[in-house]
Amino acid sequence: MTPEAGAPSRCDLLITGGRVLDPETGFDAVGWVAITGDTITGVGAGDPEPGLVAGRGIEVPGQVVAPGFVDLHSHAQTVNGARLQALDGVTTAFELESGALPVDAHYAWAADHGRPIHYGFSAAWAVARMAVLDGAEVSTPQASPADRLAFRTFERHQDLPRWRGPAEPVEEHRIVETVRRQLEAGAIGVGLLQGYVPGSRLEELDLLAGLAAEADQPLFVHARDIAPTGPYTAVDAVLELIDASERHGAPIHLCHMNSTSIRRADDVADALLAAQARGIRITTEAYPYPAGSTVIGAAFLAPEQLARNGMKPTDLTYLRTGERVRDADRLRELRESDPGGLCITRNFDLDDPEDLRMLLRCLTFPGAAIGSDAMPMVHVGDPGAPTAEQARRALTEDVWPLPPGLFAHPRSAGCFATALSWVVRELGALDLLEVVRRATVVPAGILGRAVPAMARKARLQPGMDADVTVFDPDRVAPGSDFTALRPSTGFSHVIVAGTPVVDGGELVTTALPGRALTGVPR
Template sequence: MRRVLLRGGRVVDPGGGTDRVADVLIEDGRIAAVGLELRVDDAQEIDVAGMIVGPGFVDLHSHVNSIAGQRLQARDGVTTALELEAGLLPVELAYTKAMQEGRPINFGFSASWGMARAEVLSGRSANADFAEGLSILGDPAWQADSTPAQLTAWLGRLESEIGDGALGIGILQGYAPRTDPAEYLAVNELAARAGVPTFTHVREITEADPTTPMDGTEEAARAAMEFGGQVHHCHVNSTSRRHIDRTLGVIERARAGGAAMTVETYPYGAGSTGIGAAFLAPERLGVWGIAPSNIVIVATGERIRDAEHLRHMRKTDPGAACIVEFIDDADPTDRALLERALAFPDGIVASDAMQVNWPDGSVDTREWPLPAGGTTHPRTAGTFARSIRMMVREQRAWSWLEAFRRCSFLPARVMDQTTPAFARKGHLGLGADADIVVIDPDRITDQATYFDSTRPSIGIEHVLVAGEFVVRDEDIVTDAYPGRGLRGQLR
């Protein structure tokens, strides 16, 4: 029996609502005891006095799907990273690939609405690759309205994926923004009937495009109200920009009306996506108060010069990852918007972590430290440490208990009705999975920047997944791959 004893830390358990000094005993990957002065024979004892001990962070929105990316996330305290907004297709292949390669932290996938449509409407062949999903952004064929036969075909594809263990349906509605709202309702009806959540990148809100078929946040709220299913609104900060207060009001009213609607935020003013995204067309930028020069190519650091340069990039390499400066982190008014989004009642922290790209075209490596030249969005490496620094230490808007509610407990509760394994995550109750983060409360902060995007967070002292160290003494354990695939189960 493998035993680890974390001795004398400040144990914060959002499941039980407790915050106290205690020992934590781990046996065979589960929490076996929490109490004072536990005495255990043959346990590996770790002194964590003065440290915060809590459930590892559950990230509902991560596109890394790689060893390199997951290691950056582990250094940020993440023990479970899920690809839910975009999803992958087929999920069976996605799970198989990840298990064959090994993963330091837990993983899981939703079924990709975008790729299901692309298979039916434009003849694409899905291979469970996120880069493939980025590559379709410049293809107008999959963004068209479906005929009744096409709608039936791709809904059937998604239903089959749910049967194969998809954690829900990821809907990139904002990347096909002119499609008939009836199709969005049809997807949510399918998900509600199957008992799985949907995860939506909403289409444009009316402030951005008065001609939009429907305001994106209103559309998600309507689906939640109409079918009673779990509807998760992805990255409200980047889809709402400076209209965050209005869109949060829509979500608040939907919840008050009984909708099972959840929302996530990440603590950065700039977003990241493929440059071929519909909302990055040159004619669309002005409404957000940005210009082509607010777009930077991740792989090269090249800043887009003008509208002509942007059109060229969108045509020749629509899947190229880029950073988009929607909100100014340094501006006090804009920063206050982000803080209000993070403080929204029961709002969840999620990273929208992106793959690390190297100049030779590779997106993964087992090397650690990571080889020089890798680039990504800093949210990949720093979302959780940054959120805690901002909201716990600087703003004092969250207690430590509230921080773990938003980073660990609430995201696990989004998933546990569909996937029973999540009932053991996001808390430190007896029998819970020993996915644990140990934090230095005075040091925790992000280090990644837009210009040095793979610098790991600091102050995350230890991270355990299923009771096995993946971060020890603030460094990666390079031979640790305890991550497991989490799969949905039809009710």
């Protein structure tokens, strides 16, 4: 047990009586954590020194004291989206798979309006393609309420004609230069939504991999295909990424391994393990749910593609109406009328032992992070109801508690509680320390040199940032399911930069201590 340094004589917050976990060092003991300002100033087993004077003491017997959870994959970059994640133990949430454009404007908007947890953005390759190939207007959150959430720009331009297809070589260079400028402005790598852009050429991937290697910033990739059978499969899509990483030395992160591998989970896992054994810089993540969520206009949800992906229209639920899509004609109608509308996709059947096994293969993949893929909320209530306008405001503004009529995939509010309750407590597929590790030092390590600030996060050690999560391992549970969006329970305290944002299980709505985390231009 290493974290016990010289005990401070004074501190602002003193947490005592809980099981203190530091996955990096293996420290695991009933003990104490001292915080002064925004820094952890002491960690130890047993009782603190009698002379330690604390501005405030927090006693948490029977609870776990862990580093704040780090989520690499959250599209819910609003005050309320971050609040739901804070209530799920998250102290840092990044938008890396899809990204933002222009990234400096989104950093500025978040800083000006405050966030309860830390945040960061990659460069949005798909939006760069929309701008270069289709002349899409890329507004800023300052200029347009429709663009206050970075993911909304991607949703709004789904029906443009060219961005999903191949670009001419000169256009590819313009796209990559647009992305390069975002890295220079502080973007953390590049969000590469290949699954939504199936027609992009390998030459464009090569340019991006070369940029990633040069900048030492990762590509965060939604793989090109999820099909279980040929002519091009989910395995081929991952082999394409492995090849690009190997040839260029580029760090590549495969997003949500579970929802892009599906029936080929074993083969994808084997390919990743073999690549990592050869020293290839490829990492991954997974979330503990049998269903995904995306825009209904996604290329891989086209009726002609669904059967190839082992899916049917009835596997899709359109969120604005709550309807299960009845057939291919209705799916075409929705894709035409609202291509950016969110839906839920059924990927695994948990009552099928083989499906459960494949999902757990992804969740227990060695070195995989837990990433929520948190989604923006959608207003699904009666648009004429008295609370409808307040609900619409809550999508991007500071409105709490959440009014009725809002919904999102349950992973948006309960990913980490589900991992702790279902994966650990019910299934025993991973132990508690391992899940905490996959929620802290694993994602921090994936970002590595790309985000130097991560070297001070995800650890309970003296000198580290005071981002701390406290929860009851026997009671923690998601509040959301596939019918309602509710906060998780069981997280008693969540501390961000030394400031409690969840205190005694209650959200502190005035606490907005979150800070921008940026990449380093090279």
